[in-house]
Amino acid sequence: MELTYWWILPLAAAAVTITAWLHRRRRPPKSRPIAHGERLTDLPEYQHALRRHRARLALAVVLGAVFLAATATAAARPIHRSTEQPEIRNRDIVLCLDVSGSMTSTDAAIAAVFEDLAKEFDGERIGMVIFDSSSVQLFPLTDDYQFAAEQLTLAKEALDSGTGSFFDGTWNGEGSSLIGDGLASCVQSFPGTDAGERSRSVVLATDNFLSGEPIFTLEEASALAAEKKVKVHALNPGDMDYGGQPDQPGAQLEAAAQRTGGTYFTLDSPDAVQGIVQKVQETEATNYLAAPRVVLDDAPAWPLGIALLSGTGMLLLGWRLEP
Amino acid sequence: MFIFAHRRTLTLLDGEYGSVFKGRSLDFDELRAYVPGDEVRDIDWKATARHGSPLIKRYVAVRRHTVLLLMDTGRNMAAQALSGEPKKDIAVHAAGVLGYLASRHGDDVGLLHGNATASKYLPPRSGEEHLERLLREVDASASLDGPASGIAEQLDYVLRYLKGRLLIVAVADEFLPDAHTQSLLRRLRGRHEVLWLTVRDAELAAVAGNRMQQSTDVGTGQGIPAPLTVDAKVRAAYAAATLEREKRRRDVFHGLGIAEEQTTGSEDVLTSVFALLEKHRSRAFSSRTSPQGGNRAG
Incomplete structure (x- = not known):
């Protein structure tokens, strides 16, 4: 104080x-002189x-x-x-979900977590891209959190059931799980090349089992991401690498994520998604603390x-x- | 209209009041036997013829009375009266009326005024110029920074130093005579004719519908804050105390046999003075005074 x-x-x-x-200097207020005041004052x-x-x-x-x-x-x-050390809340997050058959439960968990997170967002923008053999932008980067939450709810329900028109447009390419293309599409969701004040991150959920011939390889896509200063946080629900060779899918994904400055997580069950997303959030938060100020x-x-x-x-x- | 005297005057100068002296006038008093030295022209021949020896006719001489204005000119008189004017203004007004009546009647008018510490005596003289002087003296003497009032001092002065029979007209405020003052008044009343005019004091508690002002007691210098005088309980207690005091005052003057009249303001002075004179003449004020025939001449 x-x-x-x-x-x-x-x-x-x-x-x-x-x-x-x-x-005190002022003249005393006018007062009438009276006699025998004790007749009153003695009462x-x-x-x-x-x-x-x-x-x-x-x-x-x-x-x-x-x-x-x-x-x-x-x-x-x-x-x-x-x-006070204010947290800068000017992040852009794109959820980049591989919707091939093996990934749906993880995707649903991620959607559910972000549905909750979107309610607390203030200043962040969130977007969502799903991909299999081709990618579909479900909604672009937006700060209309109500809309985002609605979309995430729809996505969660569709991913839970695994059916419906939700996945329309994701099989237009040849093959499936064209991860390099999917990541490239996600990176392209960020406008322009200059990140400016805002930090950019992609939450990429994939098992990195590639089947088909993508236009972008994972390396190329991660290079693109690094160029646009996008961090890729990869979540892999099915890391089944044999040994420590760098050509194993999990290792490739980890390398791609780390190249962009992001992180790599393996998931044992969809329930762990929440903890991992929180961890990602915290890393982001600590990275984006402004200087302490009075x-x-x-x-x-x-x-x-x-x-x-x-x-x-x-x-x-x-x-x-x-x- | 003049100040009526119940008792005969003791002065030697001619006037219009009955005198203790015998002399020539229209008021026949008695017949007595002729003694050498009596004037022959005073002999009542008819009575002498009936009686067989010379008798002298005696008349009551008419003489002047002396009117003494006994006035309080202490600090109290500079305070406000009931009407809001200074009490001394009303006192001067009343003294002027009484003095004018007396001086037109041919009486001498004197003044004794003062406060608790000193008294000043201006000997009786005739004439309106003298009266004017007296009134100016009163007006100049009473001021807010003067000494406190103490009418007992003036009463004592009269009893101690003034000889002869006087018509005393006292003008003072609404004080309540204590035992000492009462005894002085009693003695004064025994020796002189006393008329008492009271100038009523200002109301201390607020009157309903009247904006109250802060008051200062001239005696103690103590202020009386206006908000206190509006208090209903204080007002009720003050009203009761006022009634009680009024009654005691009336009883005191009644017991002393002194005609007393109250005046509230200058509009009211004439009425009060005439009422006082009438009261004094008719002796309606007291049941104790023995009936004594008026003996004014002429």
Whole structure:
């Protein structure tokens, strides 16, 4: 607790002193001379009334002093100084889901997690792309969280059931699970090449079992992502690498993710998705903390509150003192 | 209209009041036997013829009375009266009326005024110029920064230093005579004729529908805050106390046999003065005074 304009307090004290001095110098108010005042002042009723009057005056003086002190303090702008490390919430996230048959339960879990997250988003943009042999942009990057949540709900239901027109347009290419193409489409969802102030990340869910001939290989797609400063966070529900060779699908995916500065997770069950997404979020959050800064909050509530109370008291007293 | 005297005057100067002296006038008093030295022209021949020895006709001489204005000019009189004017203005007004009546009647008018510490005596003289001087003296003497009032001091002065029979017209405020003052008044009443005019004091408690002002007691310098005088309980207690005091005052003056009348303001002075004179003449104020025939001449 400190005061912005501390010099107001001595100023106010000086003003009060000068006013008191002027008041003392002022000629006394006109009073009529009377004789035999003791006829009234000696009455016990008068004595009683006089004591009450004096008590009221004393109370009025106290309230007035409190009022002046409180208003002077309020005028001096009391502030709360606190240090804050604000999280920059200007991320763009594209969910990039491989909707080949083996992935649907993981995709549903991811959709469910992001459906919940979208409710708390503030400033982030979220988009969604699904792919199999060709990719479909379900919804572009948007900050209409209500719409995103609706779409995610639809997606979750469709992924749970695994049927319906939801997957239309994902089999237009030759083969299936053309992961390089899918990732490239996801990366293309970010507008322009310059990331500007906003961070970009792709949550890529795939098992990296490629069947078919993609236009982009995974390496090429990840290079594209790195070029556009997009981090790829890969989730692999079926990491079944044999040994540590770099040509195994899991290792390839991990390499691709790390090339973009992203992370790689293997999933044992769809229930783990939530924890992993949180982890991704936290990494992102720590990466995007702004410099600590001092925050000054005005705290006029308590002096003004006291002033209001004492002012009300003075009004009531004044009404009693000057009937 | 003049100040009626129930008792005979003791002065030697000619006037219109009955005197203790015998002399020539229209008021026949008695016949007595001729003693050498009596004037021959005073002999009542008819009575002498019937009686056989010379008798002298005696008349009550008519003489002047001396009117003494006994006035309080202490600090109290500079305070407000019931009408809001300074009490001394009303006192001067009343003294002027009484003095004018007396001086037109040919009486001498004197003044004794003062406060608790000092009394000042201006000997009786005739004439309106003298009266004017007296009134100016009263007006100049009573001020808010002067000494406190104490009418007992003036009563004592009269009893101690002034000889002869006087018609005393006292003008003071609404004080309640204490035992000492009452005994002084009793003695004064025994020696002189006393008329008492009271100038009523200002109301201290608020009157309904009247905006009250802060008051300052001229006696103690204590202020009386206006809000206190509006308090219903204080007002009720004050009204009761006022009634009680009024009654006691009335009883005191009644017991002393002094005609007393109250005046509230300058519009009311004439009525009050005439009522006082009438009360004094008719002796309606007291049942204790023995009936004594008026003996004014002429």
